[in-house]
Amino acid sequence: MARDALGTSVSAPPRLLVPGVPLEAGREIVLPDEEARHLRVSRVAPGEELVLLDGRGARASARLAASGRAAVVTALLPVHGEPDRRATVLLGVGELARIEWAVEKGTECGAAAFVLVTAARSQRAHVAAATARIGRLRRIAAAAVKQCDRSVVPEVAVPAPLVGLLDGRVGRLLVARPGAAPLTADRLPAGDLTVAIGPEGGFDEAEERLLAAAGAVPFSLGGRILRLETAVVAALVRLVDAPSS
Ligand code: SAM
Secondary structure (H helix, E strand, O other), X not given: OOEOOOOOEOOOOOEEEOOOOOOOOOOEEEOOHHHHHHHHHOOOOOOOEEEEEOOEOOEEEEEEOOOOOEEEEEEEEOOOOOOOOOEEEEEEOOOHHHHHHHHHHHHHOOOOEEEEEOOOOOOHHHHHHHHHOHHHHHHHHHHHHHHHOOOXXXXXXXXXXXXXXXXXXXXXXXXXXXXXXXXXXXXXXXXXXXXXXXXXXXXXXHHHXXXXXXXXXXXXXXXXXXXXXXXXXXXXXHHOOOOOO
16 A cells, blocks of 8 residues: 555555445454455555445444455444435436446446336347346446445346336436426425436337326436436436535
8 A cells, every 4th residue: 555755554445345244343344255355456465454335334444354354343434425315317228338337437426326227219138238237237336336435335226117117216306308408406306316317219208208297307418419328427417416496
């Protein structure tokens, strides 16, 4: 780990995910194989400081044990990097590479969850790929949480049709739609949100009717048509940390 002239560590301690393990001061925690391997490759030495995350909001500082395969919790830490409001992304499935990019960057931008939508204009091959690689998409979200110093790993739900998803949505519903009115502060609802973003061909008329019937507020992301993954980032930047009236 890099140190300054006085020997003080100048880089942040590595952040590791230890899901399902209670973080309590003094507790020795066996690290998941992948995390222990990452520390070995990064040449983190026994005794060095780590930050442990359970992926659900608990954080603790810890020291790497002599074996290199466990860490001893030294203190609990406050939640870090989580937005005040939950913004769930309902995302029409497109090419897998675009969905991967959207999950990684959307996690960095503060998405609380990604719900993949088998939209009418989603290609079957893309839906099959996203379904088969759901584990990889969840690992991408977890890696992004560590990288960007968040505390909670967003859920990534397997693709499902829009019709069954709207009843269970969290908070007010918005839909990103080219040509709609922009999202000025007075149109931004307070509290938690779900934002729908269409697949490459956009939502079809039946899906737009479903969204309208569910009370979705349409909003524009500007005068250019964005790829779905760009739209995820542009929407979250507008929604997640913006104060509402
Ligand atoms: N051909 C589609 C259309 O014109 O609606 C474009 C689909 S776009 C590639 C994918 C999704 O990103 C859209 O369904 C919409 O949700 C969102 N999007 C892209 N550009 C947008 C913009 N300028 N304003 C609002 N939403 C946008």
